[in-house]
Amino acid sequence: MDTVEHGERDTEIARELEKLRTRLTGELVEPGDPEYDEARRVWNGMVDVRPRAVVRAGSVADIDPVLAAAQHTGLPLAVRGGGHNVAGHGTVADGLVLDLAALRRVEVDPGTRLVTVEPGATLADVDRATTPHGLAVPVGVVSATGIAGLTLGGGVGWLTRSNGLTLDNLVDAEVVTGTREHLHASAEHNPDLFWGIRGGGGNFGVVSSFTFRARELPPSVLGGNLLYGRDKWRTALQAFARWTADLPDEMNGIISILRFPPGFGMGDEPWLIIGFAWMSPDHDEGLRLVERLRADAPPDEEEVGPVQWTEWQSAMDELFPKGARGYWKNASFSRLDDEVVDALLGFASEITWFGTGIDIHHMEGFFGRVPAGATAFPNRSARYWLNVYGYWQDAAEDARLTAFARRAHAAMEPFAELGQYVNFLGAEHGPVTPEAARQAYGERTHLRLVELKNRYDPGNLFRRNHNILPSAA
Template sequence: MSTVHDNARELQQALHELRGKLSGSLIEPGDPLYDDARAVWNGMVDLRPRAVVRAGALTDIEVVLDAVQRTGLALAVRGGGHNVAGHGTVDGGLVLDLGPMKRVQVDAGSRLVTVEPGATLADVDRATAPYNLAVPLGVISGTGVAGLTLGGGVGWLTRTGGLSLDNLESVDVVTAAGEHLHASGQENPELFWGLRGGGGNFGVASSFTFRARPLPAAPLGGNLFYRRKHWRNALLAFAAWTPTLPEEMNPIVSFLVFPPEFGMGGDPWMILGFMWVGEDHQAGLDRVGQLTAAAPPDEQEVGPASWLDWQSAMDSVFPKGSRGYWKNVSFSRLDEETVDVLLGFASEVTWEGTGIDIHHMEGAFGRVPEDATAFPNRSARYWLNVYGFWRDRSEDDRLTAFARKAYALMQPFAEHGEYVNFLGAEVGLKEADAARAAYGPEKFQRLVALKDRYDPHNVFRLNHNIPPTQPPPG
């Protein structure tokens, strides 16, 4: 019993010392801020860390890594906390919350944008929009830039500008050993390769530098709304429309029941949303006209859009505390057979709290060579995401099972790889098996080699983990 007490005293002393070294704050159980500090976006993840560090400066990263090495506490690294698998927290361990570190610097002349690791999409968009610039990011403005980018980054500019990680110029990283490394195409290029798609497996990313892309002052955005009886015709028309689309057109098809505040009734809708970032609005309208001629929508809203408003339009659908489980599939066929399967399970969604997205890829995304980054698949024409955002705990089993069912039904059409940012926690699946399935055997082995070099003791394991070749016992 005395050993237990001694260990507890030693841990408490280590945390006391940690508190004294931090620029930020250390929050422990019993603190009035504790419940808020431990919470992540996914309300299904309800864990109790031993302590949460809210970083006050980038120097806190090294201080926390040193404390982890000395105490043996498991480490969770959190940027925006929006990861659906809930990797930004840990039971009984230490959370490094980088959320307060949100500074974004824009050099409009070079179009270089430097971003701290706690920044969200909204922080970056607010900084770049006044210069008519944008970094290709995601679709919910509260998402953290760090996790989004390290895993990929699919959004409203993917066909025009590629993934978020395709627009990275460099990343600064602090490794488990306390090394401060600069990774780019010229410095530590193999690490730079792995950081672009390999997630947070190799260290704490302390800074990102992106090259932004020009954005029209008022890009053309729109949504075409279809009632269920028109879904089949609209989806087949979409399939016929996409092969000749210019890269300025970025469409996403969604199936969902809107929350009451959207005023769309309680019926399920198919929504074809698009962002046209060409300077010539008429050219974009002509392209949309080709689709609406083949599949007239029941309702539509099309016109010049504020980029900031567009990027945050769906934020209210995904409030913090939503309960989520996601599955994803890459595929290229969108023929009669595939449409039958897709609409078969999409037609079951009659409740608020589950959505289905079909992202049209290709364009700039598809022009990146397959082996240029760790992202798993560049050849797929489409990417399906089945995502939950429900509120009722009693629905967990049913709605998780629905996502798994949809994933299983799409397997006959699935191509290689899975997108880790669209992947929930897979209980019972070995880490190595999950990672190998996501990345494929060749990229997985290359990532393992990086893990062996930069994190052989698997300090950074609370993620979609790439285990080292021989992790230490326990």
């Protein structure tokens, strides 16, 4: 493109953005505006790009004109909900960002247990609204996470075994598609789209409203952490494998291996933590299960007892502050025998610094009984799901710590099963290819997602995600 054409294009884009500004209930922020640097920031500090404009939506009515402006100008579009996406898909260089973070209303109907949520809400917003009614929507483990991205990708958390993924509890959604249709998606209406948004990410449109069915919440949750020093890691992993062989659904467990922040008072050495949340009012039964694990693998430290749900859900927030630099990898697996334990300990032994860790989520239960293919989530048969994550501050550490995550992932590949959890995936640079999506979803699910992409977003307007390429691409 020569200088004249480039100048004409810039003028046309500026004209379209001014038209857009007049149609918004929110505000349009451009370079040079006092709010621009804050408006362009995303959770992952490694993602530092300059959009052409950021629209801070004031209502869902702003979605349509933003999509129209992106299509008319050809500017790449990014959609941002609560803003906790590790891959940094909530922004785009020289493009248009639709920021929905101000739309955070949560409405609860205690009689039906239905919870309607706007797309900018965080998990904390949902928990604050539902807990006073003795209800909880199954969500993730960091309360600053946005509900929209979490749901569209999956939603693994402290209720996965007892109540499934966040997307398993979605009843219906309002979607503005890439073809600019406004569609109600549920099991009865546009069921193909409803299937796709439950696991397929933001590939098909902007969800302007989510409705979930909440579960009843005990007055207090029995929660706890059993902590093990390095010399007991193998014993703890082996005991966890035995313990999880026959647990009731209401026991939700996650292993973490990490070094605590200085303010936690846990010293400089890394710890293995077996965390659990027992989602039944009968705490005595839960304590008996915990005692079985404790007897098999006596911990060095522990904290066990009743806890309020909002306190439990926000306990790990400090580990993932906004602006941290992040890169994540994940793998599903079902064995936790000596060979797999050797592999886990091989890379876990490298975690001597604050800022990187691993989680092993125990799946099964409700999650595992959802039929394969009922949603676009790639794998229902895996017993465990590994997340290798980083959250460091110094840019000089980027190469070393992203390399650690890749090494850890490679060490687990011989034991890995089908699929990748897209919410546990960092950004991979390079051209988007169908192969990347096939690896994430598996061949059968990927083919079905491509069919939906062809129907609802054939122009790939929604491509700032773990992208499903339409056939035309």
